[in-house]
């Protein structure tokens with residue numbers, strides 16, 4: 001199944017013009033766009049290493065379910081982008097982009113009631129009506145419209161938003177606080193799941209599987225997700241911060257601050273990262289360094305990490321003659337440290353970023369090996385729906401360039417409740433208690449942003 005809607009005009013976009021207009025703004029925080037308007041769904045927030053983007057509204061929505069969802073999205077996007085009239089004054093970074101993501105499992109939503117993933121189908125992308133983008137010290141406003149009067153509509157919206165944003169400021173909002181929390185699975189059931197996974201690994205059925213838990217928190221006050229993202233930006237400035245609030249009635253808001261880049265394609269250049277193997281942060285500098293050395297020297301973490309590097313390399317080999325693996329280092333985040341290896345490739349020919357996402361997702365950093373057996377093991381043992389957790393989240397453009405992060409260190413918020421997700425890679429010598437402690441560390445970024 002697939003669908004494309006041109007929401008602004010209520011008709012199919014095919015054969016219609018997509019118009020994009022815009023102007024530069026004086027140092028406006030992109031979050032201003034969401035201030036006071038967060039109930040006006042859909043909205044999205046995206047902040048990567050180089051840019052910060054906030055969007056509201058949608059002029060075209062693409063959804064797809066089932067196995068060939070990547071290809072279906074790519075095809076629908078091509079027809080949406082086919083006839084476009086983009087103002088020449090816009091810098092390259094203000095070009096039209098589709099923002100969205102995929103679910104972790106294909107056909108995997110709505111199986112369990114615990115996390116309500118209404119509004120987050122197997123694939124969902126949209127072209128926002130209004131975007132504010134900050135990059136290279138500049139801030140740009142863009143507006144888009146589809147249909148017979150697209151250019152006039154986009155210009156009028158640009159003029160309206162330009163004056164609206166010039167006088168506005170993002171509203172500061174206090175964290176909601178946490179009234180109660182509960183975890184699935186609880187500690188004992190987790191130990192059993194990890195034990196069962198280790199047995200399967202010992203038998204040779206699996207090499208690695210990433211098992212996750214979900215933690216539901218009852219909030220003591222109202223939550224502003226844009227404000228939580230702002231707090232996450234202060235503690236995790238090097239992570240991708242994302243927020244997706246789909247328009248569908250009853251849908252929650254998925255947000256997070258993930259350290260993991262799935263992939264970035266810029267022309268023929270592809271950059272990705274293997275991120276796997278974890279340890280906590282120390283109270284003192286000496287303890288911190290000692291922990292980093294422990295992580296570096298740990299054969300268990302080294303093995304867990306090497307499996308990810310190997311799998312990503314093998315996937316990219318299909319598209320590129322040269323795949324280069326950089327040096328393995330320790331990536332320190334506020335609450336946890338990871339082993340990280342950058343990987344780069346030059347494509348033999350133009351391959352759409354979605355085809356690369358399809359090839360890589362899920363890497364054994366969030367799935368396992370062999371991939372299909374690990375996915376089956378995850379579905380058998382996890383009692384909640386992963387939805388978009390640990391799945392590709394990001395954007396792509398008309399040229400097939402784009403950037404996707406892995407949706408970890410994340411939560412799905414609904415009114416006064418948020419469900420947080422965290423997982424850990426299980427290999428032959430995994431210890432259930434240590435893996436439990438590890439997922440508690442991985443809940444911290446979101447928990448800290450809520451309390």
Ligand SMILES: C=C(O[C@@H]1C=C(C(=O)O)C=C[C@H]1O)C(=O)O
Pocket residue numbers: 210212260275276277278338365366390408409421422423424425426442
């Ligand atoms: C699955 C998660 O994290 C992943 C698993 C890691 C590990 O097992 O060491 C480390 C980083 C991530 O690739 C998560 O944070 O939920």
